[in-house]
Amino acid sequence: MSTPENNLPLNGLPPRSAPALDLLAGVKVLDLTSSVAGPYAGQLLADMGATVVKIEKPNTGDDARAWGPPFLHGESLWFMSVNRGKQSLTLDIASPQGQDILKKLVAQCDVVLLNLVSRVQRKLGLDAASLRPLNPRLIHVSISGFGLQGSRADLPCYDLIAEGYSSVMDLTGEAENGPQKVGTPAADLLAGSDAAMAVMAALLRREREGRGCDIDVSMVESMSRFMAPKLMPYLGSGETPRRAGGRDSVIAIYQVFETADDPMTLGLGNDAIWKRFWEAVGRPENAADPAHAGNAQRRAKREDIVKTIGELLRAKPRAHWLDLLNRARVPAGPIQRLDEVAQDPALHESGFIYRTQGPDGDIPHVGLGIRFDNRTEGTGIPPPKLGSHTEQILRTWLECDAAQIDQLRTQQII
Structure with missing residues (x-):
């Protein structure tokens, strides 16, 4: 209609x-x-x-x-x-x-x-x-x-x-x-x-x-x-990537997570961001864990880390986490519908x-x-x-x- x-x-x-x-x-x-x-x-x-x-x-x-x-x-x-x-x-x-x-x-x-x-x-x-x-x-x-x-x-x-x-x-x-x-x-x-x-x-x-x-x-x-970011790694390694809903990034934590209400995106792309995330959510001991010191180590433990972060984020609404993480300069955002993009105040403000x-x-x-x-x-x-x-x-x-x-x-x- x-x-x-x-x-x-x-x-x-x-x-x-x-x-x-x-x-x-x-x-x-x-x-x-x-x-x-x-x-x-x-x-x-x-x-x-x-x-x-x-x-x-x-x-x-x-x-x-x-x-x-x-x-x-x-x-x-x-x-x-x-x-x-x-x-x-x-x-x-x-x-x-x-x-x-x-x-x-x-x-x-x-x-x-x-x-x-x-x-x-x-x-x-x-x-x-x-x-x-x-x-x-x-x-x-x-x-x-x-x-x-x-x-x-x-x-x-x-x-x-x-x-x-x-x-x-x-x-x-x-x-x-x-x-x-x-x-x-x-x-x-x-x-x-x-x-x-x-x-x-x-x-x-x-x-x-x-x-x-x-x-x-x-x-x-x-x-x-x-x-190219997918094709080049295959050409140089012979490893054929498979679709995984965006959860197969070379970055260890780079995917969608559920919250208490709406889903959100989270990208912990370097060691400094990894540390800021855990400090922002009140778990600085996770940032200090030597088993997660670098991206390669975090990729090896990705399944466990994703489970821990998922349980944490499901405890509160998305707006809470986005406010907290934006203030901590941690890359995170909503998954907007097309109607929400059309009403995005920043996109209106920029023209x-x-x-x-x-x-x-x-x-x-x-x-x-x-x-x-x-x-x-x-x-x-x-x-x-x-x-x-x-x-x-x-x-x-x-x-x-x-x-x-x-x-x-x-x-x-x-």
């Missing part, structure tokens, strides 16, 4: 209307991607000041526009989560006229984002080799499941598939249960972050050397790199979660979370309505007149 719009959580968010960041001001990006990974890369670039034009299929647009419910003001919230700060141009890029318009746009832009496999890029003339003559300084970015080369290059891929390939699913969850997907599209978001980071590095090199760059981001490789005015009403935003000169992004540009900037872009970028635009619309090119 949906919540009435006047009772939505977004209504309690702090409003934002500050100017957007300008670090990438003047950089023009053509975003031809759909779903999550590519659009997220485009949003990150828009958050940092780039002009991002999202090129979408006429009538239907990005696949994610249909991903719902939930919808807000008739728009998919999944779509809205990765497309703020952009302009939308509808264009049939498979038609000869659409191809001609696209090539003229490519000649003027700095970056092209694609999430098409190599075979489809070549078929549409969107591969780097085809576009480079139009713009030698172009930064051509491909985000795909398996990269543009190799035996799996043409295979389709979604976040779920990439997570399975990477081993993150095999290592997530309790030992007695089956593999679990991460609770957010992690492979999509990591690949999108990688693409945006790569674009900024390529822009810096272009500033020095004047040449463009071909960037190839694989969702499977981005997600597998995320597993990380906010709302802006959209064409049909308020829109929630999850911010960039990065500060530049003590500023974070505050773009007031909402996710675009499908094709809402088509005429504006054709007029300002390509100097099309009203008759040309009307003809393109009649022919369903835009």
Whole structure:
């Protein structure tokens, strides 16, 4: 059952209307991607000041526009989560006229984002080799499941598939249960972050050397790199880790514990923290025990230590322990539900979660979370309505007149 719009959580968010960041001001990006990974890369670039034009299929647009419910003001919230700060141009890029318009746009832009496999890029003339003559300084970015080369290059891929390939699913969850997907599209978001980071590095090199760059981001490789802290120990030891509900860390005590009411997290990551924990809970003799002097010794006795800490923490509510441990500078925290994250006062205070005015009403935003000169992004540009900037872009970028635009619309090119 949906919540009435006047009772939505977004209504309690702090409003934002500050100017957007300008670090990438003047950089023009053509975003031809759909779903999550590519659009997220485009949003990150828009958050940092780039002009991002999202090129979408006429009538239907990005696949994610249909991903719902939930919808807000008739728009998919999944779509809205990765497309703020952009302009939308509808264009049939498979038609000869659409191809001609696209090539003229490519000649003027700095970056092209694609999430098409190599075979489809070549078929549409969107591969780097085809576009480079139009713009030698172009930064051509491909985000795909398996990269543009190799035996799996043409295979389709979604976040779920990439997570399975990477081993993150095999290592997530309790030992007695089956593999679990991460609770957010992690492979999509990591690949999108990688693409945006790569674009900024390529822009810096272009500033020095004047040449463009071909960037190839694989969702499977981005997600597998995320597993490096697990993969490297296996490569160097031959010991295959198994899922254990997060209780198999190299840090001896680093897991969830139950309290008298709600569960909490606790990380005793070094000898000083180990000592502060036991002093804070009134058992300094445990800190002084030579059998637990270092992390290696504590790992050997982990089962017994976990049992002792578990019995202790179950005696009082979570709020008691968090207050006590925070004052003692011991890493500990709640396990928040999504609704609690949305209401987190610190995230509101920092401006990380906010709302802006959209064409049909308020829109929630999850911010960039990065500060530049003590500023974070505050773009007031909402996710675009499908094709809402088509005429504006054709007029300002390509100097099309009203008759040309009307003809393109009649022919369903835009």
